[in-house]
Amino acid sequence: MRLLAAVIAFLCLLPVAAGAQWLPGQATETVREGLEIGTSTSEIAITSDFRGADLTIFGALSNTDQLLLAIGQYDVVVVLEGPREDATVRKKERVFGIWVNRRSMTFEAVPHSYSMSSSRGIEDLTTPLDLTDRGIGIDHIPLTPVGFVGDGSNLSEFRQAFLRLQQAGALYDRNTSGVRFVSSNLFKASLRLPANIPNGVHTVRAYLFKSGNFVTEKSLPLRVIKTGIEQTITDAAHGQPILYGCAAVALAVITGWGASLIFRKD
Amino acid sequence: MTIYLPIAELSVNIFIILGMGAAVGFLSGMFGVGGGFLITPLLIFYNIPPVVAVATGANQVVASSISGAITHFRRGTLDVKLGTVLLVGGLSGATVGIWIFSLLRRVGQLDLIISLMYVIFLGTVGGLMLLESINAMRRAARNEPPAPRKPGHQHWVHKLPLKVRFKKSKIYLSVIPIVALGFAIGILTSIMGVGGGFIMVPAMIYLLRIPTNVVVGTSLFQIIFVTAYTTIVQAATNFSVDIVLAFILMVAGVIGAQYGVRVGQKLRGEQLRALLGLLVLAVGLRLAIALVVTPADVYSVVMGAGN
Numbered sequence: 001m002r003l004l005a006a007v008i009a010f011l012c013l014l015p016v017a018a019g020a021q022w023l024p025g026q027a028t029e030t031v032r033e034g035l036e037i038g039t040s041t042s043e044i045a046i047t048s049d050f051r052g053a054d055l056t057i058f059g060a061l062s063n064t065d066q067l068l069l070a071i072g073q074y075d076v077v078v079v080l081e082g083p084r085e086d087a088t089v090r091k092k093e094r095v096f097g098i099w100v101n102r103r104s105m106t107f108e109a110v111p112h113s114y115s116m117s118s119s120r121g122i123e124d125l126t127t128p129l130d131l132t133d134r135g136i137g138i139d140h141i142p143l144t145p146v147g148f149v150g151d152g153s154n155l156s157e158f159r160q161a162f163l164r165l166q167q168a169g170a171l172y173d174r175n176t177s178g179v180r181f182v183s184s185n186l187f188k189a190s191l192r193l194p195a196n197i198p199n200g201v202h203t204v205r206a207y208l209f210k211s212g213n214f215v216t217e218k219s220l221p222l223r224v225i226k227t228g229i230e231q232t233i234t235d236a237a238h239g240q241p242i243l244y245g246c247a248a249v250a251l252a253v254i255t256g257w258g259a260s261l262i263f264r265k266d
Numbered sequence: 267m268t269i270y271l272p273i274a275e276l277s278v279n280i281f282i283i284l285g286m287g288a289a290v291g292f293l294s295g296m297f298g299v300g301g302g303f304l305i306t307p308l309l310i311f312y313n314i315p316p317v318v319a320v321a322t323g324a325n326q327v328v329a330s331s332i333s334g335a336i337t338h339f340r341r342g343t344l345d346v347k348l349g350t351v352l353l354v355g356g357l358s359g360a361t362v363g364i365w366i367f368s369l370l371r372r373v374g375q376l377d378l379i380i381s382l383m384y385v386i387f388l389g390t391v392g393g394l395m396l397l398e399s400i401n402a403m404r405r406a407a408r409n410e411p412p413a414p415r416k417p418g419h420q421h422w423v424h425k426l427p428l429k430v431r432f433k434k435s436k437i438y439l440s441v442i443p444i445v446a447l448g449f450a451i452g453i454l455t456s457i458m459g460v461g462g463g464f465i466m467v468p469a470m471i472y473l474l475r476i477p478t479n480v481v482v483g484t485s486l487f488q489i490i491f492v493t494a495y496t497t498i499v500q501a502a503t504n505f506s507v508d509i510v511l512a513f514i515l516m517v518a519g520v521i522g523a524q525y526g527v528r529v530g531q532k533l534r535g536e537q538l539r540a541l542l543g544l545l546v547l548a549v550g551l552r553l554a555i556a557l558v559v560t561p562a563d564v565y566s567v568v569m570g571a572g573n
Contacts (some may be wrong), residue, residue, distance in 0.1 A: 016568070024551070086570065087568070088569075090566050092561055097558055098378075098382075099560070100378055102376045158565075161567075164565075165566070169567075201507065230510070233272040237272070237273055238505055241505060247509065248498075248507050249325070249498060252497070253328065253332060253511070255513070256328065256516070259520035260524075
């Protein structure tokens with residue numbers, strides 16, 4: 001048995017050994033590491049009493065360098081990104097003693113929610129430039145303003161306010177110890193789903209880094225569907241708005257009329 | 267016990283909503299008002315988004331006005347013809363109001379305008395009501411008869427053309443000021459989520475000189491249709507009517523109103539008006555303070571392209 005394992009290990013290492021040089025941290029063109037991820041479900045149904053949950057994602061690395069793996073040179077970042085929408089940030093200012101929304105900025109197609117889990121702090125993984133390029137991490141989500149923003153001097157102020165409010169509302173979340181290696185090649189990532197998670201198609205993205213360099217990424221769609229009577233009502237309100245409005249009026253008429261019948265004095 | 271409001275998209279304590287509905291129902295029964303001007307600000311104080319509070323408030327007013335209108339119809343104190351003319355103005359006003367509402371929401375000034383309108387209207391009406399009732403109480407204390415209305419005084423309203431005879435109200439009046447009043451109230455209904463009775467009733471009595479006995483029934487008649495129309499249009503354009511929230515408020519409201527009516531019958535008219543004036547002023551003041559006090563966060567985020 002031990003012999004068999006040794007043979008397999010040898011066969012695995014063979015392509016690496018066959019490369020021109022045997023140097024840790026330098027992958028050759030022929031052996032790029034692979035990354036596979038999977039979720040237990042491709043659809044999450046959220047019931048009306050949902051108070052947030054944890055989503056576990058499993059992943060496997062292939063073609064890894066056993067030596068680098070042993071000394072923890074591989075890092076994984078897993079992100080659950082919500083559907084993209086335009087976001088408008090408004091700022092109140094005092095006008096004649098009253099607080100009024102004076103300035104606003106709209107950012108194009110930003111994720112409605114963003115939950116990130118990594119094997120360590122992402123700032124330690126690679127350069128900030130690389131994170132920004134790939135849009136990894138809450139502080140590196142591309143926030144592109146729509147329309148004219150003047151000299152752009154207040155751009156960073158609005159960006160910071162947006163990220164702060166999203167984190168305060170639990171929609172943006174990070175966990176720097178959420179990815180764990182369960183065996184040398186298998187990892188497990190837990191992601192936080194907030195109670196106010198938006199409906200729609202979310203994307204699970206996993207990024208693999210080796211010795212501070214980006215190697216590869218993988219993504220999977222994950223549908224989040226709310227269920228229950230509340231969802232039926234929401235669907236009706238958006239799908240059949242006029243009928244829904246009539247139902248609301250009918251309910252009011254019945255309640256008002258019913259009360260006048262029940263409490264009739266004569 | 268918490269309940270999730272599907273349109274407001276937040277969880278609330280059902281007992282607080284029930285209590286709010288019952289308290290407002292009690293007061294509306296006691297004072298003979300629709301209660302929309304109390305429900306909407308209370309919902310906003312309880313962190314319900316103003317967009318939802320206004321649309322749901324209008325829906326709630328439909329329920330609270332119906333039983334009153336039925337009573338007046340049975341007693342014959344409802345002028346359907348006059349109500350219909352008011353309604354023509356009311357429905358067009360509500361249509362314009364919804365358009366303004368959507369526009370304000372788009373530019374991000376809706377919350378401010380709602381608060382400002384409440385402060386202005388509640389402040390003015392509450393103040394006038396309080397003054398008038400204090401004067402009445404003073405006169406009663408001095409055993410003076412109420413100031414008689416000057417007979418034969420020709421009001422400018424009566425010089426307008428397009429006069430129509432309203433048999434039940436026993437008046438001969440131009441339709442122009444009636445439609446105009448309905449129009450103004452219609453705008454208020456869609457922007458503030460109120461029936462508008464607290465403005466319409468005094469306007470009908472003092473401006474249009476309509477006999478007091480038909481005023482309340484007729485205004486309730488027009489309020490039902492304008493608020494029903496507003497509810498449907500709000501649902502269709504802003505998707506902001508929360509049927510769960512509205513239903514809880516309605517049920518608690520109509521029950522509370524029954525007890526309010528009984529208490530109201532024991533109090534004297536001017537005492538009742540002084541209390542109502544104080545209440546209206548207090549709500550207005552609370553909203554005014556919220557506008558002036560430094561907010562916890564000067565920034566706010568709205569997701570979605572429609573906003």
